[in-house]
Amino acid sequence: MSDQTQNPGLIDLAPTSAQKFTTRLLPLILFAAVLLIIPLLGPSRTAYSLLNAIGINIVFALSYNMLLGQTGLLSFGHAVYFGLGAYAAMHGMNAIEAASFDGGTWALMPVFALPVLGFAGGALAGAVIGWPSCRNAGVPFAMISLGIAELIAAAGFMFVSIFGGEEGISADRMNGIEAFGLSLGPISEVYWFIVFWTLIGVVGMYAFTRTPLGKMGQAVRDNPERVQFVGYDPQRVRYLVFIASGGFAGLAGGMSAVNYEIITPESLSLLPSGFVLLMAYIGGIRYFAGPLLGAIVLTWMQSNLSDFSEAWLLYLGLMFIAIVMYAPGGLFGMVLGFARGIIQPDAAPRLTRWGALSAAAMVTFAGVILLTEVAVSRTSGHVFAPGGLPLPPSSPLSWALGLALLIGGGWAIRHLSQRFAS
Amino acid sequence: MTTALSLREVRKDFGPAKIIQGVSLEIAQGERHAIIGPNGAGKSTLFNLISGLYRPTAGDIRLRGQSIAGIRPYRINRMGLSRSFQVSNIFSNMSVRENVRCGVLWSMGQGYSFWRNIGNLKLVQEKTAHILDSVGLIDKADSPAALLPYADQRTLEIAITIAGGADVILLDEPTAGMSHSETDRAIALIQKATAGKTLLIVEHDMGVVFGLSDRISVLVYGEIIATGAPEEIRGDPRVKEAYLGDEAELPEAVA
Ligand SMILES: Nc1ncnc2c1ncn2[C@@H]1O[C@H](COP(=O)(O)OP(=O)(O)O)[C@@H](O)[C@H]1O
Ligand SMILES: [Mg+2]
Numbered sequence: 107m108s109d110q111t112q113n114p115g116l117i118d119l120a121p122t123s124a125q126k127f128t129t130r131l132l133p134l135i136l137f138a139a140v141l142l143i144i145p146l147l148g149p150s151r152t153a154y155s156l157l158n159a160i161g162i163n164i165v166f167a168l169s170y171n172m173l174l175g176q177t178g179l180l181s182f183g184h185a186v187y188f189g190l191g192a193y194a195a196m197h198g199m200n201a202i203e204a205a206s207f208d209g210g211t212w213a214l215m216p217v218f219a220l221p222v223l224g225f226a227g228g229a230l231a232g233a234v235i236g237w238p239s240c241r242n243a244g245v246p247f248a249m250i251s252l253g254i255a256e257l258i259a260a261a262g263f264m265f266v267s268i269f270g271g272e273e274g275i276s277a278d279r280m281n282g283i284e285a286f287g288l289s290l291g292p293i294s295e296v297y298w299f300i301v302f303w304t305l306i307g308v309v310g311m312y313a314f315t316r317t318p319l320g321k322m323g324q325a326v327r328d329n330p331e332r333v334q335f336v337g338y339d340p341q342r343v344r345y346l347v348f349i350a351s352g353g354f355a356g357l358a359g360g361m362s363a364v365n366y367e368i369i370t371p372e373s374l375s376l377l378p379s380g381f382v383l384l385m386a387y388i389g390g391i392r393y394f395a396g397p398l399l400g401a402i403v404l405t406w407m408q409s410n411l412s413d414f415s416e417a418w419l420l421y422l423g424l425m426f427i428a429i430v431m432y433a434p435g436g437l438f439g440m441v442l443g444f445a446r447g448i449i450q451p452d453a454a455p456r457l458t459r460w461g462a463l464s465a466a467a468m469v470t471f472a473g474v475i476l477l478t479e480v481a482v483s484r485t486s487g488h489v490f491a492p493g494g495l496p497l498p499p500s501s502p503l504s505w506a507l508g509l510a511l512l513i514g515g516g517w518a519i520r521h522l523s524q525r526f527a528s
Numbered sequence: 529m530t531t532a533l534s535l536r537e538v539r540k541d542f543g544p545a546k547i548i549q550g551v552s553l554e555i556a557q558g559e560r561h562a563i564i565g566p567n568g569a570g571k572s573t574l575f576n577l578i579s580g581l582y583r584p585t586a587g588d589i590r591l592r593g594q595s596i597a598g599i600r601p602y603r604i605n606r607m608g609l610s611r612s613f614q615v616s617n618i619f620s621n622m623s624v625r626e627n628v629r630c631g632v633l634w635s636m637g638q639g640y641s642f643w644r645n646i647g648n649l650k651l652v653q654e655k656t657a658h659i660l661d662s663v664g665l666i667d668k669a670d671s672p673a674a675l676l677p678y679a680d681q682r683t684l685e686i687a688i689t690i691a692g693g694a695d696v697i698l699l700d701e702p703t704a705g706m707s708h709s710e711t712d713r714a715i716a717l718i719q720k721a722t723a724g725k726t727l728l729i730v731e732h733d734m735g736v737v738f739g740l741s742d743r744i745s746v747l748v749y750g751e752i753i754a755t756g757a758p759e760e761i762r763g764d765p766r767v768k769e770a771y772l773g774d775e776a777e778l779p780e781a782v783a
Contacts, residue, residue, distance in 0.1 A: 316647060318638040324622060331617065335602070335605055336630050336634060336692060
């Protein structure tokens, strides 16, 4: 500690405790408060199951962003770690059930703690798979992640004794010791389980970004070459972050195992791997909270829009493309920009500009939806009738309306952005 | 006199191109040694060989007697040799302070730790602040590195290089592209930051070179054609011919 006295009059650069509170602790407290208040509103079963799915996806999407946003690693196979974590937890759940009849050490493990097993499973998978894949970032890493996802998913369908074949494996969560007096029977009790582990995941992953390893991950993302010249091995940094990220994905998998009581090899495949990429990217990979927002929005869309329209994946794709092209900060970046725009001086003209542009974008998007739904209704037979107005595919008027919205909106965007630019 | 860095018959080929053709050099502990030579002579390549970015095709490089040829850059860095880059090579999405902190972490024994909050590492924060203060970037500590003006980015490049406390420092054209006053300030900073350390510097500004160095080596087409004290180099006819051209005037004694 002798250095401390050698530099008298040193400037303290650390943020003040007030700054720390508003930028770090306050958002977390608000988030936790919302989670605690929700049950007081008496949510329905459907609402609970949506909330539980959101909690799982929040942890999953944040774990994905440890790679993409924080360390610059683009993975197409992140569901592998989620899925293997879920399988680990699922086997644990079955072992707990077996132990509740014939005893054994598994009887000491509460089902509530199974996400720990999920974490271990995901981290172990990360340690094994990360070894060959973390040599390089960039295209080789992305391609290897894709290949491994294919490989593991295929293996999942082949090794029936471990993965349960197409039906997967299921278990019963109402066995063994109860933690916090929760039987985990009713979905409202599972909610508390999800809340607990979501908060652990969020806090844990946020804390990780503030460790020396987390910071060097960001350095590797920015400039892996220079990292070598400050004493760090970028390959080692990537590998360690990869293991941690696999662990948190596995934690989400463990939450999912307890929540759904079933896991299939499907969950290891490219489909959920793509979905987690969308959640993180659409939410905003540049911000810690971006993927959290993305998980909320996309899980909500998945459960609501998929009933409403067959074409929802198409809209999701459009949304993704629009964000990649025009708003690389994602939804969170937009929210943040909007909030800053209100606070800064001269807010009125800026808000008018944004309002006008958003309105034009919405009109365009309405045109896209209208045309898509009318086209879909040709084969499905269900006439698309927004607000009670039937728009049959046979009527030229339906198509004309869609085109008018699309072209009018597109023209307005062009016109407005040119006018505001000058 | 102990030798800090020694190169023995170092060669580097890129395919058929022989870029470094048998360079031998002894640099004493605490010496300030400049390398000059025309563009494309191989000065940056030589730095890349010493710092471990490239593996020499032949020959040996020793740091305090220990061979470092072909060793990975991060290991060489941990042995106390640090370098800067001709083109600024910083962590552009991080703040100025975070950039310098990246340079500090390893030397403060933080390694790959993931169980400590970086904000609570008092000694790391103090060292970072101390370096920012000494290079004059303390006021810009929280700005994103990418938004710094050019001269400040060059300064940050030096700050990252010296942050780990290495005692052999390699600077590749630290003042390239700077104005006169910026160059003066950068040189003063380099003098101060490398006091008592071994310095190997590539520099184009002859005023700077002759003012700063104990010895100078002239590299032409991958070969060192002369090494010596500034007066010897100034008077060497081969140097005049090969590098400076007949008409070129070398600056007279520089303070
Ligand atoms: N990685 C490389 N591959 C092929 N040629 C290289 C490489 N690095 C440098 N060179 C060549 O080596 C020569 C010397 O380059 P460099 O060391 O950058 O010169 P200097 O720094 O003296 O201006 C140049 O002709 C350059 O094209
Ligand atoms: Mg060069």
